[in-house]
Amino acid sequence: MEGILFGVIFYCCVFVSFAYDEELIAKGELRKACSKHGNAIPPARRINSTLRLIELRQLMDSEVRLGTHPVDAYLVTSSDEHQSVEVDEYDRRREYISGFSGSYGDAIITRDKAVLWTDGRYHLQADEQIDCNWLLMREGHKNIPTRSQWLKEQFPNGTRLGVNPKLISEYMWKGIKHELAGAKIHLIALNVSLIDEIWPKEQRPRKRTKDAFILDIKYAGKNYTSKLEEVRMLVQQAGADAMVVTSLDEIAWLLNIRGRDIPYSPFLRSYLILDMDNVFLYVNPKQLQQNDVLRYLHAQSGLRHYDTVQIRNYSEIWADLRTKSQLYNKILIPAHCVYSEGASHAIYEHIFPDKRLPYQSPIIYLKSVKNQMEIEGMKRAHVKDGAAMCDFLAYIETQMAKGRIFTEVDLANILDDFRYEQLESLGNSFRTIVGFAGNGAQPHYTPTKNTNAVIFDNATVVIESGAQYYEGTTSVTRSVHYGEPDVLMKEAYTRVLLGQIVFSTLTFPNNMKIAEADILARSSLWEIGLDYLHESGHGVGSFSGVKESPIAIQYDLEVSTKQTFKAGYFFTIEPGYYKEGYFGVRLQNIFEVVEKPWLAHTSGHKYLGFKTLTLVPYQQKLMAMELLSTPQRKWLNRYNEEIRQEVGAELKRQGKMDGFYWMMENTKYIPENKSCRISLVGTTLLFIFSCLNLTL
Template sequence: MQGLVMDCVKKLTIFGFYSILTLTIAYDEELLLKGRLRKACSTRGNAIQPTRRVDTTQRLSTLREKMQSEVVLGTQPIQGYIVTSSDEHQSVEIEEYERRREYISGFSGSYGDAIITLDKAALWTDGRYHLQADEEMHCHWLLFREGLRNIPTRSHWLKSEFPNGARVGVNPKLISEYMWNKLSSELSGSGIELIALNVSLIDVIWPTSERGEKRSKDAFILDVKFAGKNYTIKLEETRRLVKKAGADAMVVTSLDEVAWLLNLRGRDVPFSPFVRSYVLFDMTSITLYVNSSQLESFNVMSYLQADNIFRRHDSVQLRNYSDIWADLRTKSQLYKKILVPSHCVYSEGASHAIYEHIFEDRRLPKQSPIIYLKAIKNEVERQGMRTAHIKDAAALCDCFAYIEKYFQHRLKVEQAITEERIAEIVNSYRFEQNLSLGNSFRTIVGFGPNGAQPRYIPTKNTNAVIYTNSTVVVESGGQYYEGTTDVTRTLHFGTPDDIMVEAYTRVLIGNIKFSSLTFPNNTKMADADVLARRHLWEIGLDYLHETGHGVGSFLGVRESPIVVQYDLEASAKQTFKPGYFLTNEPGYYREGYFGVRLQNVLEVVEKPWLQRSSGHTFLGFQIISLVPYEVKLINFTLLTIDQKKWLNWYNEQIRQQVGAELKRQHRMDGFYWMMRNTKYIPETASGDAFVPHTLLLMLNILYFIFE
């Protein structure tokens, strides 16, 4: 009888536990959908706030005052205001002067949109920045985590906030026509009206003393020995495609497209070699809208034939940067159709303001042909990308050798090394390389829990000391005259635990499987993604970012139209083409514990020797990032023989190509470090598949129960 009672008590206890668990999960789900699931933002007690949280209360209060001022607005008051992450050119990476969304929200990531009403403030961002945004934004902000199911869109949230209609303002130069039309369509019939304001409210409230200076540095020309083609050839190629599309002129608004078209480079944008400018061309003339003082050095004027007395169809005429607005109004009357760039993956297309300055019947909204021209690298660019990655690998090998030696020394003298310090070291080693123009993005160094944030950037408030008990995710890239690099390695300076080893190994297998793929040329990018994610999916895990994105050649590090993500519509439409360069970057992130990411750049190559009985050309990948993996984090018993053979082949490529470069540069510390980390792996038989119930799977189950 006593045993029966105890059994009933036990069952009731378990039932009660799961009832409480179910209620807790349901409550968290409700908070998540409302944007209120925030760290250390409970109304009960005084939780310790994240060190990098920014209090924007006063900024929001000031902004709301301006939203109600007809004098400031030049129109009736507005009830909502949209702040995007873009500059006038819809750039992904923007200079400090342009970071309006960061100023008003405190969130410093590169992607996200804020909407401020008279009593609420909300931000939308994707899986790369969920944790970062949560920690950086004050508790009065709502956070909508894109990529999770049932998260309300911007328009859905606006409709719920304003059931009786409202006026929602936005700077038309800072929102793409694509986003404007999308919001307008979704808000149709709701009584909510989008208002294009003639004033930028963030600029009004942002004190000059707190704002960075607007960059205006000298431009220069990328020599044809790096670009592969003179700008006159590129201009004719583009003109043919514009004419084929049914237009007789085109306005070029994206900075990377201007840079590619004219072989023009500069330093107006952090980490990207761009000049702040617009281009308007037709079949007989071309005009560059730019601060002309930036072109007075390095023979830029001469190269562009801008100083020629006799104008030719490929002579570039110069106009002041701001003249684009007046010229679009007048010149658009000369043409039947002007091709105006529309949305394409990472390229937002032209701003709403650009569209509005061209007569509606003269517009031809279409994806810019330049996107596809520059995505397929010519033979000079291909070789340049390979060269840049070999130099980059040499810099990283030497850098990692130094850091490893530093750690061994630190253990004796008890000196600390931080995330910021490692970022500084990585940057300095890369900058020492010949023809290097610095980083291609802000260096990511995340130790332990910080590494669980895919796009974590160390700051003064979060700068963690690195110890030997967890992983360190290091993602960095360089801008070289020959090309752009982007590579991620996960390091460990001590003895990793079994969970870290299994996580790393699963990510590595995904990295290998994707790199090894051979496929027909009509294969959709989304379909290939399963190879990178499969071994994480097997235990119910995933990562909330793409597996791959396009990489430019001494241009942007994130380039359209290439995107590899299984659940993205754009990825399901795109196919691979020879000459494309893209990243391969699977990862694993456990909040509060550690992170793993392994990223290489791949070149899409044709495999003409394969049978063509199906009627398709077969393609594959050539890996051009040549940096050793962290051997201590690999469980070799989980690798197949083929995967071990691939690792041995990869290590041999590193020894031959990077080894020769390290010797040429007399970087022997890096050479010996590279040799130690590329030793031969015995290719003996091992498990061909994972046992389902692994430590990582059990951790995932426990995390779900107790989260």
């Protein structure tokens, strides 16, 4: 009786504790090492933001510096002027004020509070990086208020919310304004960037201004003249006679030029205005003086043609929008599309209201469907990338067997070096992720000097990396173990692997919504009540952004319920499992959407399927083989055989024999029929049939 009573009391306490934690999460108050009682040691990578917040609040009160009345709250986004997914270190204003270095998140600072919103990829990272001045809103949990809801709770009598109009998309501006309607909370576009004002010049990284270069037609597959014609036709069909292009990846694709102004993405900081007869490129002209870029764009020609690109200074875009837009009946302004935020509020405000035509950029849909040269280039890039990964993994395994000790940063740096060795590689497509044990349980963890863990043989290591090749963009994730994984690690790994296998084998009509496919990536985890708080995949560019619209794969994401796959799309599938403080598992491949013309749909729809481009072995000792059916084992053997043929030939060609022999060992044949085990229990002989579809 006492035991039952103790159990009831125990579970009641657990329930109450859980409910209390949920309440704290909803308020943003559940923070690591921020209790008012006791003196817990703060995480090593936590940034002290106290003085920065004091300076910012002083500016919020200064009518002289603001040029308007004081503001009671200030919104800091993650964006640059072009609403890029990845931004230059110079533009990381939200990181400066908060200390949080993830790629996604917004901050609101009031006179007495500071709040950060971010999604499931960064909950653990943000909790460790932002100090106790901050509340943390973990998006994805229930009852988390939106930015507007939180403001209305804090300011029931109204307030003024300031923001830099160049650093917020019109989509976000209108969304917040709509949610604040009737709340007497006024959204104020400030002419001064408050973070720029308090960020010391000697501490702020320099703005990147490297030379632009041309992407050869053998990689681009189509010259920029024909691309201009396609875009002009679509602009006209939309009802406009001009378009302003603000997204850097769209300008790079349209003109077949690349740059190095954004970390890991080959883009040139620029704006572009396109009408039916003219092209105006707003850029730092010094960045075009090398590599024959001006000649290629016909910018120095005495005669002006419809494909002549006229060069303007970067800052002239603001004056030209006022004057040139008067010449047009309608000017298409990019609207929000999945990862593409669209044009900034400042861009909209510089165009007369009756001239505006908000519309999703047609360039997004043109560049997302790769042409034949881009498709072949992506395949070559992934073969080279597979060779680099196999060579790297072989080297680390050999060195660890000899007793060498590595840290997370060591592995990241060594992998980056292996990739740089590949021909036509321009470096990473994103910052390499290496997370050991509990660090690997943070989906987008990147090691720093304060968190840099030593790699031991008692947990998994999550390694996510990618490269930019002239032929294409790669991204791959593998989880490895340098000792003997436990049962939980093997089951987690196998169920994540099953998500990739099941997804890759899907054949479907071309009217199926993307969200429906996500179920396959998660189903094996759902079977035992597990999940992950991030999307299962996203679009990938060709020598462009590693995260490209319009593809977002997530079953409960609204845009995923409206989008469909198209032949020529490239995208990632990256299921994972994360046990906080213990270990993480994530596996990521890039897929191509291919048509299956030999199949006919009774309704007239075409059938599509997927081809796996990533060619890097899975670690067999992390597989719980009893969970794999015969068809799934056959899939693995076919995949391993393709790695042997494609990557094996590349490793031999490069003379990387250590990588070759490692690859051969890690793609060895997997028995396709489950073995039948015999065991003795007492005096009874039991035949335990674990073969597929055989039961007693």
